[in-house]
Amino acid sequence: MTERVDGRRTDTRERIRATALAMFTAQGYERTSLAEVADRLAITRPAVYHHFRSKEAVLTSSYGRLLPELAELTQSLQPAPAPWPRRREALDRFAALIRGEHGALLVCARVNEHALAGLPAAAELLHHLDALTAALGPGADIDGRMLARLALSTLVMAETRGAQLGGTAEQRAAAALTLARDLLNRK
Structure with a gap:
């Protein structure tokens, strides 16, 4: 689909995507329909299905x-195991992805992990996250992989558990990044 000169097509597509991701996260992927997304946006259902x-x-x-972006991030850590400064930079870049335009998607994927398990698109995302975890760890052993998984989960948790953790979004993100760095710099 091409973008119209006035940007309406792209704007509608982005609004649908953003609203759907927010609804999938808030009420669950399985419990959200595209018809509900259309209703929330006050647009017609055929417009969503278009x-x-x-x-x-x-x-x-x-x-x-x-x-x-995840593939590029993983590639930046090759050959593995990467030295700490490169792993720290990759961790910082992942944190920026969460705080940026991809945050809603990563949070949605985490909150709906079980519901999305059978979807090919989700399987590809999990493959990329697993590759990043393997490359990010301070070692190839189980301890290194677990530390890397915990570090990435900590960054996502700061977004998914905001109300329970307290503080501002910026405070949670900073605390999560500090903890994630500490986890990965243990070895």
């Missing part, structure tokens, strides 16, 4: 924008 034929299509288009 841009996305299914809920999975919303995720697939969103993942399509994130996966290259």
Whole structure:
């Protein structure tokens, strides 16, 4: 689909994507329909289906924008194990992805991990996150992989558990990044 000169097509597509991700996160992927997304946006259902034929299509288009960045991030850590300064930079870049345009998608994927497990698009995201985890760890052993998984989960948790953790979004992100760095710099 091409963008119209006035930007309406792209704007509607982005609004649908953002609203759907927010609803998938708040009420669950399985409990959200594209019809509800249309109602929330006060647009017609055919307008939503014009841009996305299914809920999975919303995720697939969103993942399509994130996966290259995750692949680049993982590649920056090769050959593994990367020295601490490169791993720290990669961790900082992942934290920036969460705070940036891909945050809603990463949080949605974490909150709906079980519901998305059978979707091909989600499987590809998990593959990329597993590769990043393996490359990010301070070692290839189970301890290193667990520390890397905990570090990445800590960054996502700061976004998914805001009300329970307290503080501002900036405070939670800073605390999570400090903890994630500490986890990865243990060895």
